[in-house]
Amino acid sequence: MYDEFLCLIGEAFDEEKELKRTPMSCIRRLRHKKSGRRYIFRLYQGSGEVYRKLLGISCPNLPKVLETAEKDGKVAVLEEYVNGDTLDLLLEGGTLRPGDARSIALQLCQGLYVLHSLDAVHRDVKPENVIIRGDEAVLIDFDASRIVKEDQRADTVVLGTTGYAAPEQYGISQTDGRADIYSLGVLLNIMLTGKHPSMELAPGKLGRIVQRCTQINPKKRYKNVLYLMEDLE
Numbered sequence: 385m386y387d388e389f390l391c392l393i394g395e396a397f398d399e400e401k402e403l404k405r406t407p408m409s410c411i412r413r414l415r416h417k418k419s420g421r422r423y424i425f426r427l428y429q430g431s432g433e434v435y436r437k438l439l440g441i442s443c444p445n446l447p448k449v450l451e452t453a454e455k456d457g458k459v460a461v462l463e464e465y466v467n468g469d470t471l472d473l474l475l476e477g478g479t480l481r482p483g484d485a486r487s488i489a490l491q492l493c494q495g496l497y498v499l500h501s502l503d504a505v506h507r508d509v510k511p512e513n514v515i516i517r518g519d520e521a522v523l524i525d526f527d528a529s530r531i532v533k534e535d536q537r538a539d540t541v542v543l544g545t546t547g548y549a550a551p552e553q554y555g556i557s558q559t560d561g562r563a564d565i566y567s568l569g570v571l572l573n574i575m576l577t578g579k580h581p582s583m584e585l586a587p588g589k590l591g592r593i594v595q596r597c598t599q600i601n602p603k604k605r606y607k608n609v610l611y612l613m614e615d616l617e
Contacts, residue, residue, distance in 0.1 A: 386455035393425060393462065409527060413465060422465040423450070426527065432459035434529040437502045444520050445495030459527075466522045472511035475575065482590060485575035488514070490616050491521040492568055493609040499523075500561040500609060503532045507559060509567035510548045511574070532560050547580055551600055562602040565612055569597020569605075589615075 397414040400422065404411040409428035416423065424447070431454075438449040448464040471488070474480075480488070492514065499506055506513075508528040515522045550566035552559055569581065573594040576586040581598050585591045593615050599605045606612040 386453040386458070386460060389451065389453040389460055393460075397423070397425070414462075422467075424461075424463045424465050426459070426461040426463070428459055428527050429457055430459055430527060431530070432461065433531050434499075434502070434504045434526045435459065435461050435463075437504060437531070438499075438526070441498060441502075443495055443498045445491045445522055446498060447522060447524055466515045466517055466524060468515045468517035468520075468522070470512055471514035471516060471521075471571075471575075474516060475511055475578070479578050480575045482576060482588075485572060486590065486616055488516070488521040488575065489568060489572045490613060492523055492571075493613045493616065495521075495523040496561065496564050496568070496609045497613075499526075499529070500564070504529055505532060505559050505561060506564050506567075507549070507553060508545055509564050509571060510545050511571065514571075530559070532558065550602070552602060560602070561608055562605045565597050565605050565609060566599075566602075568609075568612070569594045572597070 393414070397416055400413045400415050402410065402412050409426065412425045414423045414425050415421070432452050435449050435452040438446070439452065442448060447466050449461065450464065451462040453460050492509070496506065506523065506526065506529050508525065509523065513523060513525045515524055548567045548570050550559065550563035553563055572590065573579070573581040573586050576590060577584045581594050586594055593612070597605055597612065
């Protein structure tokens with residue numbers, strides 16, 4: 385299945401651009417030879433369990449996963465190309481207005497709600513993994529994502545981005561949806577102030593929301609993204 389998938393990609397698509405390459409992964413933008421439509425093709429080492437769960441899921445705040453295959457710890461994924469600018473590029477122009485930051489956070493909550501309902505945790509919510517497509521905020525890149533396992537006490541692989549990753553992602557305990565709430569709180573504060581909340585907390589109600597999201601103890605954060613959305617609204 386994996387080798388057949390790679391063969392199909394080579395026959396049906398032309399490579400337009402290599403978007404990212406690391407020792408563990410490669411992301412390319414492809415164009416379908418017949419339709420001319422663009423897609424994203426991922427190759428990485430890890431688990432494809434979250435991508436498999438996302439097959440057939442439709443949410444405006446998540447890219448559509450069209451096909452996936454894996455073999456010997458190598459995962460190949462074909463997904464929707466989300467046309468827009470990443471949030472980190474937009475933030476190079478300065479901080480956002482509170483209303484815009486709140487809107488983006490709410491939309492990311494909607495994407496995370498779908499992800500968490502599949503027992504999946506993103507584990508890498510950050511500006512580089514958010515694309516602004518018109519008025520929509522789309523959360524991308526599930527390479528670091530994992531499924532919550534009831535019988536595990538901690539994550540088997542430590543992944544995440546320093547500054548955004550919740551403390552439990554460093555082997556303290558198993559991550560669940562509250563780890564993404566922590567990262568989203570950091571992201572919200574950076575949209576508002578340009579700084580990590582430990583350096584400068586956003587003022588007013590949004591700052592209080594950030595503070596609750598980023599509690600060290602997961603039990604002191606929002607229980608799930610629905611409670612967070614309620615406060616944001």
